Amino acid sequence: METDVAIVGAGPIGTLAAIQARRNETEVIVLEQRAKIGFPDHCAGLISKTGLKKIGLDSLPKSIIQSEKIIGAKFYSPDGTNFKVTRNKTQALVVDRTLFDQYLANKAESCGVTIFRNSKVIDLQYKNDIKKTTLKIKDKLHPSSPLKSLTAPITIISEGRTGRLAKSIGFNSPKKKHRLSGIQYLIENVSELDTQFVEMYFSNFISSGFFTWIIPISENTAKVGLATSDKDAVFRLNYFLKKYTIVKHRFQKAKIIKRYGGEVIVNGLMKNTSTDGIMVAGDAAGQTKATTGGGVITGGLAGIIAGQVASLAIQEKNNCSKFLNKYDTQWKAILRNQLKAMSLFRWLLNRLTDEAFNRAFKTAVENDLGKLIEKKGDIDSQAEIILSLLKEPAVIKLALKLLPMIQF
Numbered sequence: 001m002e003t004d005v006a007i008v009g010a011g012p013i014g015t016l017a018a019i020q021a022r023r024n025e026t027e028v029i030v031l032e033q034r035a036k037i038g039f040p041d042h043c044a045g046l047i048s049k050t051g052l053k054k055i056g057l058d059s060l061p062k063s064i065i066q067s068e069k070i071i072g073a074k075f076y077s078p079d080g081t082n083f084k085v086t087r088n089k090t091q092a093l094v095v096d097r098t099l100f101d102q103y104l105a106n107k108a109e110s111c112g113v114t115i116f117r118n119s120k121v122i123d124l125q126y127k128n129d130i131k132k133t134t135l136k137i138k139d140k141l142h143p144s145s146p147l148k149s150l151t152a153p154i155t156i157i158s159e160g161r162t163g164r165l166a167k168s169i170g171f172n173s174p175k176k177k178h179r180l181s182g183i184q185y186l187i188e189n190v191s192e193l194d195t196q197f198v199e200m201y202f203s204n205f206i207s208s209g210f211f212t213w214i215i216p217i218s219e220n221t222a223k224v225g226l227a228t229s230d231k232d233a234v235f236r237l238n239y240f241l242k243k244y245t246i247v248k249h250r251f252q253k254a255k256i257i258k259r260y261g262g263e264v265i266v267n268g269l270m271k272n273t274s275t276d277g278i279m280v281a282g283d284a285a286g287q288t289k290a291t292t293g294g295g296v297i298t299g300g301l302a303g304i305i306a307g308q309v310a311s312l313a314i315q316e317k318n319n320c321s322k323f324l325n326k327y328d329t330q331w332k333a334i335l336r337n338q339l340k341a342m343s344l345f346r347w348l349l350n351r352l353t354d355e356a357f358n359r360a361f362k363t364a365v366e367n368d369l370g371k372l373i374e375k376k377g378d379i380d381s382q383a384e385i386i387l388s389l390l391k392e393p394a395v396i397k398l399a400l401k402l403l404p405m406i407q408f
């Protein structure tokens with residue numbers, strides 16, 4: 001088989017890339033190892049409205065949306081000290097990730113992209129003699145049948161968190177230390193939910209290296225999850241529900257109706273994401289926000305650029321690394337500073353003890369830092385917020401006081 005552009009993985013980044021690559025009648029084939037796109041899902045599905053607009057998805061079908069009420073977030077320290085950040089209109093949607101991924105796949109197919117399901121790419125190489133990439137594909141429906149082969153001048157790797165193929169050809173995809181264990185339950189009968197606010201709980205004991213979230217999707221149903229750099233994510237989430245003093249009363253009648261897990265990529269941003277004939281995008285390139293692990297918008301923006309560069313490369317019959325480096329240059333221009341600032345903030349958060357979190361939250365409340373956050377930036381563009389916070393006299397004073405409590 002031959003095509004112009006091959007894409008590994010029909011996650012949101014692969015399909016967004018495919019839609020762009022398909023421009024100018026470029027032939028695009030997406031290979032997806034799963035039988036059913038987006039299933040099982042592993043994501044909380046909290047996606048900013050401004051971000052959706054940037055990736056061309058400002059009007060999603062109602063059937064995909066689980067909530068469109070989120071106007072802000074409440075942040076909690078281990079002792080329950082909290083502050084909230086509110087805006088006056090909807091900031092984020094909560095989507096069903098399986099339906100979201102399927103919607104994007106249908107969109108790609110309706111513009112002429114071919115998606116092969118049950119097709120796992122097990123090997124990828126750039127052949128210098130033919131100046132093309134060659135993919136070896138295992139048919140998961142008929143595992144004993146011979147491997148299929150696909151040749152394409154360009155391959156976009158959007159295989160998600162493992163970055164297995166990307167690593168096999170020398171890319172520096174997220175390492176184990178960048179992949180946090182994530183676990184999430186969909187829970188009914190949760191009390192005291194405010195449908196307009198996402199809740200974020202910071203505690204080294206419960207979710208070291210990250211945080212625990214409660215994302216309401218109705219008055220009594222929420223997605224509750226956490227990620228941690230430690231082991232036993234399931235034990236920690238169960239502890240949060242049953243024993244964590246500041247919330248346990250809200251889960252007394254809780255009924256878990258779905259359990260899902262996955263790996264959240266944090267701080268795994270890759271420096272080089274292209275070479276001869278190949279580009280890497282999405283989680284496989286570590287293009288996620290280190291503060292929240294969110295990667296649909298940041299990876300999506302990069303995926304769109306990868307698709308555009310692929311289409312251009314086919315038109316200009318030039319797939320050399322120098323040409324594909326346009327992808328690196330363009331995604332870095334819009335994302336790199338933002339993602340780096342978030343990494344810095346994650347680095348600082350990861351050094352706070354629970355006592356330091358309590359002190360920091362008290363300072364935030366006393367100095368009304370929630371209001372400062374409200375004024376600056378948004379969910380995806382956090383650099384401005386972070387820089388403003390770090391320049392605040394109260395934060396500088398606090399940092400000096402906290403120095404003895406910081407774990408270096």
Ligand SMILES: Cc1cc2nc3c(=O)[nH]c(=O)nc-3n(C[C@H](O)[C@H](O)[C@H](O)COP(=O)(O)OP(=O)(O)OC[C@H]3O[C@@H](n4cnc5c(N)ncnc54)[C@H](O)[C@@H]3O)c2cc1C
Nearest residue numbers: 009011013033044045046121160182262282283294295296
């Ligand atoms: C618990 C959790 C909660 C999250 N919550 C949010 C959130 O609220 N908001 C947000 O923006 N992000 C969130 N994320 C992150 C988000 O899910 C990812 O950033 C996003 O899915 C990345 O998309 P992707 O297309 O790069 O990878 P994926 O969505 O993982 O898609 C990769 C696809 O490639 C396929 N594939 C892999 N290898 C091969 C192969 N060799 N051959 C063929 N196919 C292959 C996979 O089957 C998969 O379909 C969360 C992640 C986790 C784990």
